[in-house]
Amino acid sequence: MADCFSLQNIFENFKSCLSDNKEVYIKYYIAGWRELVSFMNTLGSLFSFISKDAVTKIQILEKFLTGENGTHYTTVQSMVKYELDNKLVDLTKGGNYPASGCRTLLRLHRALRWLQLFLESLRTSTENSKTSVMCSEAYNASLAQHQPWLIRKAAEMAFCTLPGRDAFFDVMNAGSHQEVIALLGEALPLISEVYQITEDLYAKNNLLDLP
Ligand code: 1PX
Structure with missing residues (x-):
């Protein structure tokens, strides 16, 4: 329900994502996604x-x-190491591991780039x-490149129905528009950091194009 949601909750989760040594906790990463x-x-x-x-x-x-192997999934770093060391990832084409942690998280990671651009x-x-224009520009600069025509069309249709900017600020449920803007300013560097750490880790391990 609209009134249960708050922008603050999303950011709290992304803030909790980063460990002291800059690893990304999967628990909070997915909690952030649940809020979204x-x-x-x-x-x-x-x-x-x-x-x-x-x-x-x-x-x-x-x-x-x-x-049972949950401890290996504590952070994105430990997941990548565990799945690669144990050959649990289909690296170039579909195979035995169509739903590895690495490829699944990569899909959310790409969507996080959309979120970063949109916010x-x-x-x-x-x-x-116009929110619909902002949303589709962010989409075209990120996720769209990874998605087929039909999905892009369906997404574009959905974007057209987004509430206008004022109503959108209201449903974010974080106070006045000025307050929402201030909160976005605080939160975006956090989201960007989580994104960049994941991006660098995936790039270093050649995982950015996982099927
Ligand atoms: C405060 C403002 C917050 C706005 C919250 C919006 C949350 C957006 C969550 C989007 C999550 C999208 C996950 C998509 C993962 C994905 O890319 N999946 C595709 C590939 O997966 P596969 O397993 O087949 O390799 C899959 O094909 C996806 C299909 C669904 C369509 C994805 C369109 C994504 C559009 C994202 C923009 C959301 C617009 C929200 C408007 C505010």
């Missing part, structure tokens, strides 16, 4: 195909985290800016 999904669920049924896919991916990671453009937007 609950926000998306307030936007109407055209978004449900997106939130369903996000939930599926969150559940895959949760299962690893609570499973930054919301933060710097003016009264006349």
